[in-house]
Amino acid sequence: MEATIEVSGLRKRYGPTVALDGMTFTVAPGKVTGFVGPNGAGKSTTMRVILGLDSVDEGHALVGGRPYRSLRHPLRQVGSLLDASALQPSRTGRNHLLWLAHSQGLGARRVDEVAERVGLTSAIRRKAGGYSLGMRQRLGIAAALLGDPPVLVLDEPVNGMDPEGIRWVRGFLRALAAEGRAVLVSSHLMSELQDTADHVVIAGRGKVIADVGVAELIEAASGARVTVRTSDRTAAMTVLARAGATVAVTATDTLTVSGLSGERVVALLGEDSVPFSEVSAHRASLEEAYMELTRDAVEFHAAGDAR
Numbered sequence: 001m002e003a004t005i006e007v008s009g010l011r012k013r014y015g016p017t018v019a020l021d022g023m024t025f026t027v028a029p030g031k032v033t034g035f036v037g038p039n040g041a042g043k044s045t046t047m048r049v050i051l052g053l054d055s056v057d058e059g060h061a062l063v064g065g066r067p068y069r070s071l072r073h074p075l076r077q078v079g080s081l082l083d084a085s086a087l088q089p090s091r092t093g094r095n096h097l098l099w100l101a102h103s104q105g106l107g108a109r110r111v112d113e114v115a116e117r118v119g120l121t122s123a124i125r126r127k128a129g130g131y132s133l134g135m136r137q138r139l140g141i142a143a144a145l146l147g148d149p150p151v152l153v154l155d156e157p158v159n160g161m162d163p164e165g166i167r168w169v170r171g172f173l174r175a176l177a178a179e180g181r182a183v184l185v186s187s188h189l190m191s192e193l194q195d196t197a198d199h200v201v202i203a204g205r206g207k208v209i210a211d212v213g214v215a216e217l218i219e220a221a222s223g224a225r226v227t228v229r230t231s232d233r234t235a236a237m238t239v240l241a242r243a244g245a246t247v248a249v250t251a252t253d254t255l256t257v258s259g260l261s262g263e264r265v266v267a268l269l270g271e272d273s274v275p276f277s278e279v280s281a282h283r284a285s286l287e288e289a290y291m292e293l294t295r296d297a298v299e300f301h302a303a304g305d306a307r
């Protein structure tokens, strides 16, 4: 099976709420594709449609060229994690996996393999009800991997994980993609995808607002700006503004300059003997790039979040 996901023109309403408004993107094999957007952007609904759990008013989603519901062995073709807390608390982690494995004609050996792969071996015989959210996420990822599927769909897999867990998921997702799998992973925080995603699909109000490689996105958001570090901020601002630059103060000793090249900044500061310890091309963080793109698409802001 070709390891791809194709989402094409999905439209869906819940009464007056437009959940999906033409959502369209493709997930390629061998990459981690981050699916990012503010709350209510339509990420979970899209994932449910990909997995055949939700219907749409228009459009279609294909996995390996076919609708999920027509796949012969769906769990061997697509692994998914939608809600890590959806488990029976009195069952051990191992029994939870055994129950799923049996439904796919898989045995106990595969269960122990995936438990080991996600680092749950020592806890796998304990009741899942006593697991932390992070351990439940690992159990959910183990379940997604049971059928060794070429496509993975994971909804907020780092939710509730501690920094060590988050680091583990990042490396793990990269390794799964390096094995040639198509990995679609959602998050409402771009920063969670830093060092993980090769590509991002940014959603807002039910549609795609950017579908772009991470390197390209950072490059575009960085713009033609220059970072200047100086012990004489006032003098530097005066000289650079006089030459026509737009200058913003980004820290006590740091300025971000637009409208002049790095070489020109160095020359101007040199001519006026303004001290500086660094002049470099500004590099936007993934978070910064994301904020710029989603500014107009945010459905609502958290209370107290000034606009």
Ligand SMILES: Nc1ncnc2c1ncn2[C@@H]1O[C@H](COP(=O)(O)OP(=O)(O)OP(=O)(O)O)[C@@H](O)[C@H]1O
Binding pocket: 014, 017, 018, 019, 020, 037, 038, 039, 040, 041, 042, 043, 044, 045, 046, 188
């Ligand atoms: N079962 C439902 N009934 C009514 N409205 C729904 C239902 N499911 C989703 N919606 C609405 O559809 C829109 C998209 O929701 P969805 O959960 O797909 O977004 P999301 O990007 O996954 O957000 P979050 O990060 O909060 O999970 C939202 O406005 C949501 O309130």
